[in-house]
Amino acid sequence: MSVxxxxxxxxxxxxxVVLPLAVLLACLSWWSHDQHNPLSDLELRCxxxxxxxxxxxxxxxxxxxxLVIVAIDEATFEAIGKPTMLxxxxxxxxxxxxxxxxxxxxxxxxxxxxxxxxxPELQPLVEQAxxxxxxxxxxxxxxxxxxxxxxxxxxxxxxxxxxxSAEALEVSANVIRDGDGxxxxxxxxxxxxxxxxxxxxxxxxxxxxxxxxxxxxxxFEDRLVVTELPGPTLRFNVPGPPGTIPSVSMAGLIERVxxxxxxxxxxxxxxxxxxxxxxxxxxxxxxxxxxxxxHLGIELHAAAANTLLTQRSIRPLPVALSAGLTFLGLLxxxxxxxxxxxxxxxxxFLGLGLSYxxxxxxxxxxxxxxxxxxxxxxxxxxxxxxxxxxxxxxVNQYNRLVKELFGRMVDPQVMxxxxxxxDFAAFGGVRQEVTIFFSDxxxxxxxxxxxxxVDVIQMLNDYFAEMVRIIKTQKGTLKQFVGDEIMVIFxxxxxxxxxxxxxxETGLLMRERLAELSARAGGKDGFYDVKIGIHTGQVVMxxxxxxxxxxxxxxxxxxxxxxxxxxxxxxxxADILVSKATKVAAEKLLxxxxxxxxxxxxxxxxxxxxxxxxxxxxGIEHSPTPSEGVNSGPAK
Numbered sequence: 001m002s003v004x005x006x007x008x009x010x011x012x013x014x015x016x017v018v019l020p021l022a023v024l025l026a027c028l029s030w031w032s033h034d035q036h037n038p039l040s041d042l043e044l045r046c047x048x049x050x051x052x053x054x055x056x057x058x059x060x061x062x063x064x065x066x067l068v069i070v071a072i073d074e075a076t077f078e079a080i081g082k083p084t085m086l087x088x089x090x091x092x093x094x095x096x097x098x099x100x101x102x103x104x105x106x107x108x109x110x111x112x113x114x115x116x117x118x119x120p121e122l123q124p125l126v127e128q129a130x131x132x133x134x135x136x137x138x139x140x141x142x143x144x145x146x147x148x149x150x151x152x153x154x155x156x157x158x159x160x161x162x163x164x165s166a167e168a169l170e171v172s173a174n175v176i177r178d179g180d181g182x183x184x185x186x187x188x189x190x191x192x193x194x195x196x197x198x199x200x201x202x203x204x205x206x207x208x209x210x211x212x213x214x215x216x217x218x219x220f221e222d223r224l225v226v227t228e229l230p231g232p233t234l235r236f237n238v239p240g241p242p243g244t245i246p247s248v249s250m251a252g253l254i255e256r257v258x259x260x261x262x263x264x265x266x267x268x269x270x271x272x273x274x275x276x277x278x279x280x281x282x283x284x285x286x287x288x289x290x291x292x293x294x295h296l297g298i299e300l301h302a303a304a305a306n307t308l309l310t311q312r313s314i315r316p317l318p319v320a321l322s323a324g325l326t327f328l329g330l331l332x333x334x335x336x337x338x339x340x341x342x343x344x345x346x347x348x349f350l351g352l353g354l355s356y357x358x359x360x361x362x363x364x365x366x367x368x369x370x371x372x373x374x375x376x377x378x379x380x381x382x383x384x385x386x387x388x389x390x391x392x393x394x395v396n397q398y399n400r401l402v403k404e405l406f407g408r409m410v411d412p413q414v415m416x417x418x419x420x421x422x423d424f425a426a427f428g429g430v431r432q433e434v435t436i437f438f439s440d441x442x443x444x445x446x447x448x449x450x451x452x453x454v455d456v457i458q459m460l461n462d463y464f465a466e467m468v469r470i471i472k473t474q475k476g477t478l479k480q481f482v483g484d485e486i487m488v489i490f491x492x493x494x495x496x497x498x499x500x501x502x503x504x505e506t507g508l509l510m511r512e513r514l515a516e517l518s519a520r521a522g523g524k525d526g527f528y529d530v531k532i533g534i535h536t537g538q539v540v541m542x543x544x545x546x547x548x549x550x551x552x553x554x555x556x557x558x559x560x561x562x563x564x565x566x567x568x569x570x571x572x573x574a575d576i577l578v579s580k581a582t583k584v585a586a587e588k589l590l591x592x593x594x595x596x597x598x599x600x601x602x603x604x605x606x607x608x609x610x611x612x613x614x615x616x617x618x619g620i621e622h623s624p625t626p627s628e629g630v631n632s633g634p635a636k
Contacts, residue, residue, distance in 0.1 A: 039375060041180050046373035047314075048182070048287035051238055054365040055288075060240030064309035066104065066206065067302050068269045069247035070094075071276030079251035085113060086122070088129025090254055092136040094273075097257045099140045102267035105205035107143035107198060109173055109274035109282075109298045137169055141205055145173035145198050173198040175284065175300050176233060183284045183295075185233040186304050188218050188225075199301040203308060206270040226313035235314040236304040237368065241288045242295050245302045247276070270305065274298025316370045326376050329356075330383035337387020349384050353377065434491035434554060435503040435536040435582060436562035437476065439467070439510065441484040442529040442570075451525065460484065463527040466517065470509045474502040479554070484527070489554055492541045500536045500585035504593070504615060507532045507576045533566025535579040536586075557606075564603050565612060572598050572612070580611040594618045 054061075080090050095106050112133065136142045176185040188211070189196045195204065195211035200220075204210060209221035218225040218232050227234055239245065250273065253263065275282035276296055283294040295303075307313055317325070333352065337345040360371040441447075441463070448456050464481065471478055471488055475496065479487040488506070491499030510530065518528035537558035543551065561579070569577050578586075583595055593615050600609035 041178070042374040043372055044178060044180065044182070044184065047184075047370060048290055050361060050364045050370070050373075051287035052290050053361055055240050057361070058365050060244045061237060061306075061312060062310050063239050063245055064306050066268055066270050066309070067245055067306055068266065068271055069245055069296075069298055069302055070250050070253060070271055070273040071247045071296070071298075072110070072250050072274065072280065073276040074279070075249050075251035076254065077277065077279075079254045083122075086125050086129050088112070088126075088131075088133040091142075091273075092129075092132035093257050094250070094253055095136045095140050095142050097253075097263050098266050098269075098271055101263040101265075103263075103269050103271050104207075105143065105202050106140065106271045107145075107202045107273065107301075109145055109198065109272065109301060111146075112144060141169060143169050143171060143198060143201050143205065146170050169201070171196045171198050171201045173297075173301065175297070181285060182289060183286055183300060185228070185231075185235050186300075188213075188227065188232050188234055199304040202270055202272065202301070203305050206305075207309075220308055223311075225308065226315050228316065234304060234307070235316075236300065237307040237310075237312050237314050238286050238288065238295070238300075238303050239306060241291065241293050242299060245299055245306065249276075272298050272302045272305075274301070312368050314370055315368050317372060322372045322375070325372070326379045329376050330379040330386075333380050333383035334387040334390065337384045338390040339387075342388070342391075345384070345387065349380060353380055430542060431538055431540050432492060432495065433499075433536065433538050434489050434541070434558075435499045435534060435585070436539070436554065436559050437486075437488040437490060437503045437506060437532070437534050438563050438566035439486045439488075439507075439530050439532045440566060441527045442531055444484045444527070447525065447527070459526050466513055467510055470506055470513060474506045474509070476502065476506060479552075489541075492554065493552070498586075498589050500534075500582045501589035503534050503536075504578060504582065504586045504590060507534060507578075508593075508615070508617065511575060530575065531566055531569035532576045533562050533564070533569065534577070534582050535562035535565055536582040537561075561603060561606070561610065565610075568601060568603075568612065572601075572614075574598065574614045576615055577612045578615055580613065583613050583615075592618050 080087060091108060095108075098106050133142075137144065172187075172189055174187065175183045176187060177183055178185075186197060186199065188200065190211075190213045193213065195201060195213075200211050203220070207221065211225075212219040213232075216227075216229060216232060218227050218234075225232075225234065256263065274297060276298070282297040284297050284300055285294050286300070288295065316322075329352075333349055336348050339345075340348065356371075356376065357373070360373055363369040363371060447459075451459070463484075464486075467486060468478060471486075474490070475494075476488040476490050477492060479489050488503070490496070490503045490506075496502070510532065514528045514530060517526065521528070535558055537556070539554040539556035539558050541552075541554055543553070565577050565579060569575060577598065578595075587593065587595060594617070595613045595615055598612045598614060600611050602609050
């Protein structure tokens, strides 16, 4: 097994975690193009920010010089000075004056009502005003509006309706109100191949061009109009905040008409007449509501006309490209988060996000291309989270692999201490009392000479597997294997008060398990005969070595003496020998044992003799191992 499959495992995790998320977000991106869901509303709000930011950075959009608004403001009420039911005469006079001045077309965005109501004596004046309006419609092609869904009686005059209908001059002025309450689109309604929308009819009269419907597509002057479904609908390009499109007060024009002054500045103009007085309540919230501003209804009609005249349409990114962009963006961010360090990935994410926002704003300002923002932003966050999840899973997987591999080479207790506290691996030592345990296989060399190497390794691995399991149950720290020898430390790195008892219990359990395995083998060769030496005392525990290679070790005379005690077993005919220090520390915790003294023994390098003991469980007869018999063969 290799430690290097981390990159391939991350790719596998990316495929299992990030790829499904990318597919899901791509589907959500597709879904967000529907006009009636939370994601589309969020995307529309991002579009509003594009409008406002574009104006803040680049200023207002170009406005076609032929467009002008005549505002019916509060001053107009004062200038006319009579009830609105009698304004027909003033409207007619103004329209006639504008047409004489050479205006290309004139449209009136006001619901006309000719009714004397509770004042019957005004009826003759009302009829006169109505007739003059009808004449203005018939003679000067005045475009008037009727709200969609209203019937012909909205104008209270069959003559007026007939005059307007004959020339397709009574049209819809409805602007679509989106789910969040803002206005951004006009429906392009056709009736018998004739467009029946206020701003569109004004364009036809003002330019001589024609709107044509071909399936789901709309043409104007044989150019394709950028529309959206369902509808088709036109998303108008608001050129700026209220007042961006030039306007004049109707009051001043009325005064000039009464004085007989020409309105020559309106030559070639498309004149949009509409309410501007606060009392008329014709306000429509648009993107600039973000700045606390609302457009007049007549400004939206002029903005829609300007969109087509300047050919600066809002062009949404095709659905497939939008979904693909979200998909690729999520994958990219997910890969960065999975591969790069956490902080670097976060910085890259912010950098990519900012770059995308700048690109979206520049493309919108210069070309009208509307890149989605909300769904890609959500996709980026999801990709970042998914990448971090992949990184977390990969790191966990890698850590498990490291623990699995190095747990075979370094005692898990030592590895655990290093992982919990990296300072544990620093050079230096600490003095503490431990019990050192050595075991060795008897007659190992003759056994090796009589078997093939592969058989020796198999038998040795079987032996170690059984012995290590016992050592672990007693919480011993496996220090090392040296050939067939095992060195174990009890009481370090984690301190324990019963380390001596655990070491003795380990020796007894090893003896008993090997006897079971020998009996079960039925004469089959194996390593079932060991010698064990145990000694307790003060040692220095710590990491020794160099900066390039070090290991956790016990240093001191106690280690040397434990090894020599283990080597003495053969001479004394015992399989387990325990020093008096270990016996004193362990016997109170192991009351079921019998300790037999082997007397004081001399060891090279020590001035004082050490008393050694054999040990067995009380009431259990211990059968001598081959090493304890007279025909045990030569020692290793």
